[in-house]
Amino acid sequence: MTVDIRVVRAGQMYRYYLRETVVGDGRRPARTPLRAAQEQAGVPAGRWMGRGLAVLGLAPGEEVTEAQLRNLFGERGRHPDADRIEAERLAAGDSPKKAFKAGALGRRVTVTGVDFVFRPQPTIYLLWAFGDEETRLVIEAAHERAIERVLEWIEDEVAVIRYGKDGVYRVRPPGGLVAARFRHYEARSGRPLLHDHLLLSVKGQRLDGKWGSIHTLALHENTVAASALYNELVAAEVCEELGLATEPRIVTPGRRPVMEIAGVPHELIRWTSRRSDQIAACLAELEHEYVTAVDDDGELKFLPVVSERARAKMSQIAARKTRPPKRNTQPLAQLRVWWKVSAILTSKVAVDVINSLLEHARAAAAAIRARVAAEVDVALAAVDVAATVFVMNEGGRFHRRHLLAEARRHLALVLRGRRRAPGLDDQIVAAAISTHCLDISEPTTTIGLLSDYRLYTARWSLSDLPARRRPPTPAPDPDRQPPADPGEPAEPRPSGQDAGEWEIPRIPLQYERAVLAGVVVREKLRTTTTATAVRGRAYDVVAHQQAAMPEQLLAPEPADPEHDDQEQKPGRRDALDLTALRALRASRTDMEALDLTAERLRHLQDAFAKVGDEARARSDRHTAQADASAVRPTSPVRPDDQQAHRPQQPGPHRGREAGH
Numbered sequence: 001m002t003v004d005i006r007v008v009r010a011g012q013m014y015r016y017y018l019r020e021t022v023v024g025d026g027r028r029p030a031r032t033p034l035r036a037a038q039e040q041a042g043v044p045a046g047r048w049m050g051r052g053l054a055v056l057g058l059a060p061g062e063e064v065t066e067a068q069l070r071n072l073f074g075e076r077g078r079h080p081d082a083d084r085i086e087a088e089r090l091a092a093g094d095s096p097k098k099a100f101k102a103g104a105l106g107r108r109v110t111v112t113g114v115d116f117v118f119r120p121q122p123t124i125y126l127l128w129a130f131g132d133e134e135t136r137l138v139i140e141a142a143h144e145r146a147i148e149r150v151l152e153w154i155e156d157e158v159a160v161i162r163y164g165k166d167g168v169y170r171v172r173p174p175g176g177l178v179a180a181r182f183r184h185y186e187a188r189s190g191r192p193l194l195h196d197h198l199l200l201s202v203k204g205q206r207l208d209g210k211w212g213s214i215h216t217l218a219l220h221e222n223t224v225a226a227s228a229l230y231n232e233l234v235a236a237e238v239c240e241e242l243g244l245a246t247e248p249r250i251v252t253p254g255r256r257p258v259m260e261i262a263g264v265p266h267e268l269i270r271w272t273s274r275r276s277d278q279i280a281a282c283l284a285e286l287e288h289e290y291v292t293a294v295d296d297d298g299e300l301k302f303l304p305v306v307s308e309r310a311r312a313k314m315s316q317i318a319a320r321k322t323r324p325p326k327r328n329t330q331p332l333a334q335l336r337v338w339w340k341v342s343a344i345l346t347s348k349v350a351v352d353v354i355n356s357l358l359e360h361a362r363a364a365a366a367a368i369r370a371r372v373a374a375e376v377d378v379a380l381a382a383v384d385v386a387a388t389v390f391v392m393n394e395g396g397r398f399h400r401r402h403l404l405a406e407a408r409r410h411l412a413l414v415l416r417g418r419r420r421a422p423g424l425d426d427q428i429v430a431a432a433i434s435t436h437c438l439d440i441s442e443p444t445t446t447i448g449l450l451s452d453y454r455l456y457t458a459r460w461s462l463s464d465l466p467a468r469r470r471p472p473t474p475a476p477d478p479d480r481q482p483p484a485d486p487g488e489p490a491e492p493r494p495s496g497q498d499a500g501e502w503e504i505p506r507i508p509l510q511y512e513r514a515v516l517a518g519v520v521v522r523e524k525l526r527t528t529t530t531a532t533a534v535r536g537r538a539y540d541v542v543a544h545q546q547a548a549m550p551e552q553l554l555a556p557e558p559a560d561p562e563h564d565d566q567e568q569k570p571g572r573r574d575a576l577d578l579t580a581l582r583a584l585r586a587s588r589t590d591m592e593a594l595d596l597t598a599e600r601l602r603h604l605q606d607a608f609a610k611v612g613d614e615a616r617a618r619s620d621r622h623t624a625q626a627d628a629s630a631v632r633p634t635s636p637v638r639p640d641d642q643q644a645h646r647p648q649q650p651g652p653h654r655g656r657e658a659g660h
Helices: 012-019 036-042 066-074 080-091 096-102 121-128 134-157 216-221 223-242 266-272 274-292 306-320 334-344 349-353 356-369 379-394 399-416 425-434 510-527 533-548 579-586 590-594 598-631 639-645 655-659
Strands: 003-009 048-050 112-120 162-164 169-171 181-184 192-201 203-205 212-213 246-249 258-261 437-439 455-456
Touching: 003 216, 012 066, 036 212, 048 134, 048 223, 066 080, 066 181, 112 216, 121 192, 121 223, 121 266, 121 334, 121 356, 134 192, 134 223, 134 258, 162 212, 169 399, 181 334, 192 334, 203 399, 203 639, 223 258, 223 356, 266 334, 266 579, 274 306, 274 639, 306 510, 334 349, 334 579, 334 639, 349 356, 379 399, 379 425, 379 455, 399 425, 425 437
Parallel strands: none
Antiparallel strands: 003 112, 048 181, 112 192, 162 169, 181 192, 203 212, 246 258, 437 455
């Protein structure tokens, strides 16, 4: 993800932010005013953002002062100008207690805010670091506007204030939120890393004028969707303004590709990933310790393979263990000169490519846009999104936010840096829910009535897809290395090879099955279409697959159609070919493990013939349960049971959240 989140608490954590984060992650000298420290560090002053500023008497873009930060984030949630308000009330004759209360925003809290960190993809901030002044300003403006759009989405769709007993009522802050944004230019390693810290206050005003606290769990739950929206927005504006295009690149085999600017050499990304290499080396040591750890009886503590969840936790440990100390910050102009010289000397990329990086990216974008048409078909996108989310989530259960995040990733993959119509992601989610998802939530509380917390699963079953194998636990043997395959016995350690020098086996990732699920369901959609609509839908399927595929995987036009697997070359509107599937099968990517043959497709199509019956049976079962619970009450029911199972109606102060 390119958006991280961390809570901000009053006390020591706030002092850390005031001492280092607000001055570019440097070390603020003692007794140095904030603005002077920012000028010495070469970073701009913090700026206020959010629609909630109007309620507080502030304006967007105003400079953030140290006193305002202390009041809002350090003094447990007071008005940013609480000192001025308190002085005015004291001068008007109010008591000190009443004057202090006038500067408060509701109750005092311990968690005073959350820190969102926004950073674009590496290829974007490489263009920002090596480009001219105009390119730098365009990228910074796109970065700032994307942050503003994400903050607006959080204000309108995510942020809620809980109140009432046990937080039973939830209301959107109608006046918006308040945030302070601080710009940073470099990573801890000294490499370029354009990123902003957005300190979002948890204080929000309800409809009745009282101040409450934003539910931080809702912010954490929607961080992935916020990251997908930010990536999509910043890449689209940069590409449209500079004439560029994006392409999917596979960073980790088995995981989903990431969208990067086409034409930027991967060696430059490796040049910026100095920390990534250190983390990978530490992670390899942790994985070896994990698969060879034994208890006091000599038994293996864990499975001899590394699961996806265990690897994610070990990655966090490796990142903390390899974290270098912070460096003294420098002015941006000097940093850009140093970055270019360092890249020329150490990145192994030609000097003319680094000096004309934007021109190389524009040439690659012209080739992509001439060959790959951005076709967004809402029905087919809903298939991809539902299949991916169903497979990627444990147990096949998910919420709307999972569909929304995947829909935004899908749009970024298909559009290749083009802007989209507003609300297209919501259309895809609505189509996925209405067509391919089954509501299995059983609300017993008010929160269960909200659309954001409805629980869904797919209407079709993917039990016929390749399942993740759970390996057996072999007897521990210190002289045997972990097995190369989870289902195979452990092989003897090669002589002369130290521990940790073999490849640690890992459980296959779920994204491979998710890709296959989307292909299978699309193929079923195509084969079950009525005869009159086959040609149009088939063309949409092929164009949809082409748009969502890396251009290096696109099969070229055959010179002689008679020798193209004896398939007749069809017209453009009659395209029912498997060119995209053959390209996937022939490519050396994470798709090659899927073994997507024609026989496999026919076998899966037969399995999906039972889809309609299973969906109807499941719907009838849930309907029967609902009817039974509605007709049952001939026997006496305890009042507490009635209260527990009766869906609670929205309270008088719920406001706009009733439809969510």
